[in-house]
Amino acid sequence: MKQTAHGYRLQEKNKNTVTPNTTTLLQNHADEDTQALPVISLVATRSGITEGKNSYTTSQMNTATRLNLSMKETPQSTTVITKQRIDDQNMTSINDMVQSAPGLIVDSSNGPSRTVFRARGFDIDNIMYDGLPSQYDPIAVGVSTNMAMLDRVEVVRGATGLITGTGNPSAAINVVRKRPTAEPKVSLTGSVGRWNNYRGEIDASSKLNSSGSVRGRVVGSYQDQDTFREGEEAEHGLLYGALEIDLSPQATLLTGISYQKDYNNSFWGGIPLGADGQHIKVPRSTNPANDWEDKTTRLTTLFTDLEYRFDNDWKLRAAVMKSWNDGIFSGTYLNYTPARGFAYSAYQGKYDINNTGVDVFLNGPYQLFGRSHEAGFGLSQRSTRSKLHNYSGGGFYGDHLDPLNLDKIAKPDFQYSGSRTTEIAQHGFNAMTRLNLADSLKLILGGRIDWYEYKDFAGSSGYKVSDELTSYAGIIYDLNPNHAVYASYTTIFQPQNNKDINRKIIKPITGNNYELGIKGEYFDGALNASAALFRINQENRAKTLADQSACPEDLNNSCAEASGLVRSDGFDLELQGALSSAWQLGAGYSYVKARYKKDKDPAKVGQIFESNAPKKVFKLTSSYILPTENNNWRVGGTLYWQDTIFNNVTNMGAATDYRVEQKAYALLDLMVAYQWNQNLDLQLNINNVFDKEYYRGIASDMGWFPMGSYGDPRNAVFTVRYKF
Incomplete structure (x- = not known):
């Protein structure tokens, strides 16, 4: 190459x-x-690091099984969003990555700054940092991981209970931080775009002693921008520092800290449905937020990672991560009732969420029956303590408001109305082995035992789950040096906090995940391809009771019951890497059909589980080096297409219901870049070239929310990168 x-x-x-x-x-x-x-x-x-590799794929990843395997050797659907792809598409937040990654969905119906991620029909509720899971709750805090500190993002679609323990069978998103380098280097990045979008970034790395056994890296990023919504402003800041020390030829210590602050002056920012149950035809620039609204979130993370390499090729990794996530929200949303028409409701809340993660993992080869195999053993502990302080806004403001010409309101005198503290603790042990049954046949077996405890201090209630077993099996058969077929199976475990009419916690969600597929690896791993069929069964999901007459008053009409079976069937197709010496490509098509197979309500059986998530999605990103004299010009583009999404909306108790939908649409982004010299690179990204008007999330209720949230109109960003 x-x-x-x-x-x-x-x-x-x-x-x-x-x-x-x-x-x-x-x-x-x-x-x-x-x-x-x-x-x-x-x-x-063979290393998973993608920085400086100028590629849209990588040689290995370990998010699926903790074992260092190539994509072809991994018996699940996998994607790696590399540093080159991050730069080409000008990704600045994890939202941009999810929008680009095959099989992943972004839903902004809870507000443009509170995006929900989905895959294979289910919400994604964990974000992993260098392999350590951390709870992702976009409704509570919603800090969007800043891409400036990342080398890559690894995605595994489907259930990943062997690694994360609890969680929805959607996908694992593992963000991998940049590591210090011994080679001194500094990069400066600046960009300017439509709507006063200004961003700057500095990234410096070097050895800190003569031998290079101590290395450091510092990354800083700041973005100040308006948006296409009138009067809306946002700021995003990041400071990241990491220190890597070779304690001995066998031992390496990595430790670091990151601080991220996000601000937005629009809490919800969505457009409600009209009195007819349909989208209100307002301009995309319409901003229902008031001038005083504030959504400020901060995330501070400390992490330490110790790796020890034994002489027999075994390796021990011990990692600890502690994060403090806090946010204060003051905002309004438009609420519709037949008596008042449109009126503002106001709310203020303060969140404090502390996450702790500890992980110890030992893996290496062993000999059995004349063949070399690999085994791994891990201990993990994670806990999340959340405290919410509620402040009441005092009811409704401004009856019969005109959404086309809103009269804004003054900031209410918010009054403290109580707090709630919850704590989740999870301890687990996992073990796995990769058996080399024959030169062309490998079998991966694994299991995890979890102990889970939930406490609700406000209600003096909680529950425990002990000795919960999650099992995993995957088999890979090499058809030839370039192709392999595989099958995998894993079980699902997800505790719930919902209560029934007797105040008892609904039993955990259980189920299983099946996957069959074929993978290809070409040009010595420079190009990876895959096709997969999957089926996910999820049982015991909590469902809010339609009749709340027997619900205790302290549960606020939110009593639930276990409700049948949800099944998700579908397939994924993907291609990522180099098609030729000058052509990089990342493409994926996904089809998901998630439906109720059993339910206490017979009318639901056969219905779509998440109608506001598309069944079909196609994503393609490509870059090509033009055959000029010095190969200095690079062009590229991104195509996104999804089919229709919809919600059936009840018309405030009337006999007629409505269907709200966003029809199928396609978006095209273009990129052109010019490398001026070894140090200087210029790049122009034009997004939504044809200025398509579309919703990134649609409303599902006339009186409450989610609400309709427009996607970005056409815009351009010009970026300058200087390295020395």
Whole structure:
């Protein structure tokens, strides 16, 4: 593979001189008057790091099983969003990544700054940081991970209970932080875009002693922007520092801290339905928020990671992460009732969420029956303590408001109305092995035992689940050096907080995840392809009772019951990596059909489980190095398409219901970049080129929310990157 100004050219290698699991990179020769780098030869060992690789794929990932496997060796649907792809698409937050990743869905119906992520029909409720799970609650706090500190994002679709323990069978999103480098380097990035969108970033890394055994890295980022909604403003700030120390030839310690602050002056920001149960035809620039509204969130994270490599190729990793997440929200939403028409409701809340994660994992090879196999053993502990302080806004403001010409209201005198503290603690032990049954046949077996406890201090209630077993099995058969077929199975476990009419907690959600697929690996791993069929069964989901007459008063008409079976069937197709020496591609098509198979309400059987999530989604991102003299020009584009989403809305108790929908739509983004010299790169991204008007989330209720949330109109961002 030969390096060009922006990437690597594929080339034939002498396989007798290259060891397995390595990739040889030879830099492109250039004429004396070109600006190419000096001729060098590198041998890169198989590593998941994507920074500086100029690729849309990677050689290995371990999010699915904790074992270091290539995508072809992993018996689940996997995607890696690399640093090159992050830069090409100008991703600044985790929302941008989810919008681009195959099989993942962004829903903004709870507010533009409180996005919900979905996959395979279910909400994503965990975000992993370097492999340590952390609760993701976009409704409560919703800090959107800043991409400036990340090397890549690894995504595993389907159930991942072997690694995360509890969770929905949707997907695992593992954000992998940048690590310090011994090679001194500094990069400066600045961008400017429509709606006064200004962003700056600095990234500096170097060895801190003469031997290079101590290395440090600092990343800072700040963004100040308006939005297409009139009067809406946002700020995003990040400080990240990491220190890596070689304690000995066998031991490496990584420790660091990150601080992120997000601000937005629109809490909900959505557009309600009209009196006819349909979208109100207001301009996209309409902003129902008031001038005093404030959504400020902060996330501080400390982390430490110790790795020890034994002489027999076994490795021990011990990692600890502690985060403090707090937010204060003051805002309004438009509420519709037949008596008042449109009126404002106001709310203020203060959240404090502390997360702690500890993980110890030991893995390595062993010999059995004349073959080498691999095993892993892990202990983990995670806890989340959440405290919510509620402040009442004092009722409704401004009856019969005109959504087309809103009269804004003054900030109410919010009064403290109580607090609630909850705590979740989970302890787990997992074990797994990868059996080398034959040269072409591998079997992965694993299991996890969890102890789970939930406490609600406000209601002096809680519950425990002990010795919950999550099982995993995956088999991979190599058809030839480039293709493998696989099958995998895992069970599902997700505790619930809902209570029945006797104040008893509804039993945990259980179920299973099946997947069959085929994977391809080409050009020595520079291109990966996959196709997968899946089925997910989820039983015992809590359902709010339609008749709340027997519900105790202290449960606020929210009594629930276990309700049948939800089944999600579908398939994924994906291609990621290099199609040629100059052409990088990331493409995926997903089809999901999630329906009620059993339910206490017979009318629900056969109905769509999440109608406001598309069944079909196609995503394609590509970049191409133009064949100019110095290969300095690069062009690219992103195509996004999804089919119709809808909600059936009850007309405030009337006999007629309404169907609210967003019809199928496609979006096109374009990119052009020019590498001025070795140090300076210029890039222009044009988003929503055809200025398509669409909703990123639609309303499901006339009197409450979710609400309709428009997607961004056409806009452009110009970025300058300087490295030295």
